[in-house]
Amino acid sequence: QVQLVESGGGLVQAGGSLRLSCAASGRDFNNNAMGWFRLAPGKERDFVAAISSSGLSTSYARFVQGRFTISRENSENAVFLQMNNLQPEDTAIYYCAARVGADTVGIDAYEYAYWGQGTQVTVSS
Numbered sequence: 054q055v056q057l058v059e060s061g062g063g064l065v066q067a068g069g070s071l072r073l074s075c076a077a078s079g080r081d082f083n084n085n086a087m088g089w090f091r092l093a094p095g096k097e098r099d100f101v102a103a104i105s106s107s108g109l110s111t112s113y114a115r116f117v118q119g120r121f122t123i124s125r126e127n128s129e130n131a132v133f134l135q136m137n138n139l140q141p142e143d144t145a146i147y148y149c150a151a152r153v154g155a156d157t158v159g160i161d162a163y164e165y166a167y168w169g170q171g172t173q174v175t176v177s178s
Contacts, residue, residue, distance in 0.1 A: 055079040055151045055167040062147060062172030065139055073134040073172060075149030082130040086152040088165055089123060089134045091145035091174075101147070102134060103158035112158040117143075139176045146171040 061073040075087070088103035102123035103112045111123055120139075125132040132149060150165035159165065 055085070055153060057149045057151060057167055057169035059147065059149045059169045059172040062174045064175045064177065067140055067176055067178050069139050069176070070135070070137045071139065071174060073136065073147055073149075073174075075132045075134075075169060077130045077132070077149075077151065079167075083127045084154055084156070086155040086158055087123075087125060087132040088150045088152065088159060089132075089147060090150060090162060090165075091143075091147045092171070093142075093145040096145075098148075098162055099145075100160045100162070103152075103160060104132065105158050106156040110158055112160055114160075136174070139174070141176045141178045144174060144176050146173050 056078045058076045086105050089101040091101050092098045104123045108125050120137050122135040148171045149169040151167040152159050152165050
């Protein structure tokens, strides 16, 4: 079992920044690739970013490239999503997810077995 708890969401004006955190507990975090997804009202869940278990490989959705950065600190069992230049269309619930036993990034939700409860990000114009 893996437990994931997101934090860091909130309300920010367009152009602002937020840093999301995901605290993981349970199975060996160092062996899990991690990802961030988001769900906006009336839309399907979207892949945002992913990072390999080592942290050496990352992948980003096209709509966040150059603005968001995913990172992880294995000694703290944590993964982060730095979000800069936020826009109203980034408003969504952001979810952290774990791809257990995988050392490569995954961009499809079905590849992730464990999910957090999500943290709300709201960007005002």
